[in-house]
Amino acid sequence: MYQSLSELKADYVRYVPWLPYPKLGVAELDPPSGTNLCRMMSGEEGNNETTSLSCGTGKISKIDFASYGTPTGSCGSLVLGKCHAENSTSIVSSYCLGKSQCTIPVNSDVFGDPCVNTVKQFAVQVECNPPMNHTYWDFSVIDPMTEDFMNATQDHTVIINFSTIPAWLYKTPARVVYPDNPDRESSPGYTQGTELVDETGQDLGDYYGRLVSYYTQGGFTDEYGVQHKSDYNYDFQYWECLNEVESEHRNTPETYTNVYDYMVQGIRRHADPERKMKFVGMALEGHHEYSWYTYFLNISNHVSHDIPLDIVSFHFYASCSSRTDPTTYTQFFSRADGFVDECKQIVAIRDALSPHTLLDVDETGVILPGDNSPNAPMFPLVYYNAAGAMYAYLFGKLAEIGVEILGESQLVGYPELPELHLQPQYPSVAMLNWTNGLGNARYHVLKVLIENFRPGDKLVMTQVSQASSVGDNFCGDILNLNTMTIQCTDADATVDKILFASYGTVQGNACGNYSVGTCNAANSTDIVEKACLGKNMCSIDANTPLFGDPCYDVVKNLVVEAHCSKGSGTASGGQSSNVYAQAFMAFDGSRHRVLLVNKTPDSLSVIVPGASGSTAIIVDDTRPTGPAINTKLTSDTVQMRPYAVFVLIMSS
Structure with a gap:
């Protein structure tokens, strides 16, 4: 997988450890606990795990709390639940008391089963002698993935986004439980709460500052002044602040802008005093959310005028009506056309408020119907060609209107994999084969675009003529807001017949089999005949001022089938549908x-x-x-x- 990523040679490569897997993306899952040392296990792994405690050079001197059952609460305020193994404290004492470190097996064979057919949890709180303060920074399962990613993108720009905020930074009714297994999804969701515990944002900024410092400055100093060293001095050129922020913690433009500012300030305070790092904001999942852009891109809404607005990001996923029918994949392109229109509005807002800010569609793809259903049928491989074609289409269309960066999502997805105990994770969004890590058509389209186009290339006005004819009859097919030019090949010939003309949603895809769709301008034939009959060459604008609007807010095209008095002809101009x-x-x-x-x-x-x-x-x-x-x-x-x-x- 990482070899394929390396061979892609992409820039602005985005790395986002995702919120359903807290252990893979949160480096401090529990808050600092002072002199109390705690371990809590969720119990979702079948009650057959181990947990470890360490007092460094000291000794575990006291067991304040221990419960195998259904304990609740947080470190310093743990409470017994209705289910509790009475021998919990004595067993923990036998493993740990008087030792500098210990490992406790957590299962019913050791503790007995205090409540049959109930998922058991485990919580323990101890004290050390001499007393010491405790934090819970842990990069052990985060480091390997981060190393692989950074090695695979060496010499290319990256956008790093540890989007999941530690749950304890938010006000919640109870401690948010997370899975012990890093590969197990969090259920219920981990991103609970809407209000920060520290309303000043200092704690949030410090968390992200220390996290970035760990990977870019060789380590950090924790909440109690203890040094945590690392071997990393990575260059994170871009840091993206959170992901799909409307959903996570139910942010508003106002609350998100505050969080963005807290994060920027914290990272600069701990890891980027020279202010070399650039920042990416928003990563919106919704559409037509123009109020977000108008608020965030107005620098007066930020804590100070030196807050950078380098890039704003947003997402686009197309879909269609059938998972397995390739004829429905044409719907990707009409969805893409709607998104291009939306982007024109975003570009206008950017240009008015913050023209130096780049626009990055950093998740682009297709999500087929039922994609995360274990019983969903597998789609044909040509689907990846259709999704790749849509990406290439958007590449050209968005470059034309001023969107600077188009990212493709995502590198890996997969269907249900029972042998690995994995539920589906968006197989239609994958760029790589989930069994061997090799690229599919989506990957190879992106690779071809990277290898053949560069920043600074200039777009040239382009017309395309689809070679479409039946006998001497010939056809043209263009999208709305383009101009069709009809010309007889023989200089002495004139257009003598208009066999078909429709401005609307034409059915068919080849000359000779076109038919009127549900949307059709009734005057289509009259307008084309008036413009072309008796002429060697004529032009018709495909637009509503000429034809009227037979179906408001629907993408329309103009299709014409014509005949010349001798020889054949061509009908071209604009873009074909x-x-x-x-x-x-x-x-x-x-x-x-x-x-x-x-x-x-x-x-x-x-x-x-x-x-x-x-x-x-x-x-x-x-x-x-x-x-x-x-x-x-x-x-x-x-x-x-x-x-x-x-x-x-x-x-x-």
Whole structure:
């Protein structure tokens, strides 16, 4: 898996230990407890675990509390539950009293079973001699993953986000229990509470400052002045403050902005006094939440004007009506079009309030229906081609409107894996095969884009003509707000028939089989005939001022089937509803490139003038696990398989 990540050679790679697994993402799961030393176990692992206590160079001098059963409370205020093994204190004493450290087996064989058919928990509180203060910083299961990630992204920019805040920093009715097993999901959820215990935010800032210092400064000083050393001096170029913040702790724009400021100040205080680190804010999951952008990007709403607003981030996941039917995957692109319109509003807000701030869609993907259901059927492999095609489509569309960074989510997902006791984790969002770590089509589309496009490349106005004809009849198909140009090939010929015309939601995908959809401008044929009949060449704008709006707030396209008095003709211009094309001028003066995306489950022919002799880099369904195909084109007509992505390196 990490080898595949390394070979991707991506920048702005985002690392987010996720909230359902607290031990993998929270370095201080319990609050400092003064001279009380405590261990609490949730009991979810079948009552067959061990726990350890240590007084360093001192001795365990007193057992203040011990209970195997259903204890509650927090360190310093532990309480017996209705279920309690009466021998708990004596057993703990036999293992620990008078020793500098001890390990206690926690199971019913040792303690007996005080309540049959009940999940038992365990809590113990002891004192040390000489007295010492205790904290619960523990990086033992966090370090290996972080090391692997940083090694795999060496020499590339990273965005680090330990998004899960320790639960004890929030006011909650009772201690929030977390699983003992780092690979077990927390249930109920770990992110409880909406109000910080320390309303000044100092404790939250200090936690994150110490966490970052551990990985970037070789260690930190804890709450009691004790040094915790590490071997790490990583360069965290970007730190993202929390994830999908509307859901986690039910933040508002106001409360989140406070948390962001507390975190920035704490990290600067402990780990970044020279202020080299840049920060990413929000990571919103919802849509059309423009009030978040207008509040957060207004620097006057922050604690001071030196709070950085380097990047704001947000997420997009498409879906469709069927998990297993590839024809429904075309819906990804209409969802993407809606998201592009939303991004235009976000760009406008950014440009007005904080034009230096970059925009990062740092989670982009598709979540198929029923993805986390253990009984969900497996989808066909061409799904990954369709999801990869949508990503390539968004890459071009968002670059055009001024979104700077597009991240693909996520590296690994998987269906239910009973042999590993794992429940499903979004298999449709995976970029790698969960059995061997090799890339699927989503991975290879991203890799091709990284290898062929660079910051500074310029977008060129691009038109695409889908090679579509039946006999001498020919067709054009463009999206709304584009212009279709119809021209007879013979200079002496004129357009003599309009066999089909519809502005709306046209059915069919090839010349000769188009039909009117549920949305259709009734005047379509009249308008096209008036513009084109008797002419060698004509142009028609696909827009509502000309045709009217037959279906408000629905993506429309214009499709025309025409015939010339002799020979054939072409109908082109704008973007086809079936094929997306975008040409780029390389920033370094190297050959121009053209990105082509087949947005349909059908094989298509596309005319690209000058393509003959060019190199085509192709991700399609003939190689489900890659790598991309590299071939020389011998014609201007490009044959594209379903949901294929092409990058053409033009020969001239």
